[in-house]
Amino acid sequence: MSGEGAPRLSVTDCEGLRVAVVAAQWHEKVMDGLLDGALRALKEYGVTDPTVVRVPGSFELPVAAKGLADHGYHAIVALGVIIRGGTPHFDYVCEAATMGLTQVSVNTGIPVGFGLLTCDNEQQALDRAGLEGSNEDKGHESVTAALATAVLLRDLAVHRR
Template sequence: MSGAGAPTLEVDGTGLRVVVVAAQWHTRVMDGLLAGAARALEAAHVEPTVVRVPGSFELPVAAAVAARSGADAVVALGVVIRGGTPHFDYVCQAATAGLTDVAVSTGVPVGFGVLTTDDEQQALDRAGLPGSAEDKGAEAAEAAVATALALRGLRVTV
């Protein structure tokens, strides 16, 4: 696992409308990701709207509606754990491509907090829980807010 090289982002998102879209599969991991995102957004002075969807496959459509409904940033949280079928590959590809498309087509940043792991322990190690090595929910939230602020600067000067 590599957390090395991650930037330290201190952002003030006061006034930003941020929507967190979160899958419901793998409750323990998702609880950690949501808590990490909430901590990061609170530190950034943002009070998010949280929307739950069944799984990671459904994240792009919820993110698209949020982006088109006036969100300044979206944080997408989910987890897909490899199993014995190609289902993992299809869901990971669809979620990644779908969320990328939302960001590019709407101009609204999407913080990517979708864990794609080989097993549950890898997900737990990244979930921001006590004993986790990384907090991907917080990282996704910080990235979404920082990018929204960067884009705000571009829109003012261009």
């Protein structure tokens, strides 16, 4: 299972963080699970009023994340799913979305939680979507990672003063 070895993160002091979630629309059932997991995590960590925006597909995640980063958010969570088909299209979209989200995070200094599932088949996506019977909840995990990084960056900025 790919989730083996994952760290157990303890995230505190998230109140007051402005967080946005950008979610693709392809593969509705999987996306519903990812988005539900992300919103549940935000609530658990005390983040109120997250902004949620939807984009057509995973290819559009980076440009939307960049737009959100430019509007004062402390963290962004990007959710999407790409399922391998019979053409190289899968490889191009996976690489473009991954590199684009990385670029947004590094260039803006805003953490981007990586909730992009890149799966060989629909069952793999369902197993990671946080749905009943799923083995993993990548929506929740992506929020946890983004918030842990946002808190770290905030704390580093305070210590520099």
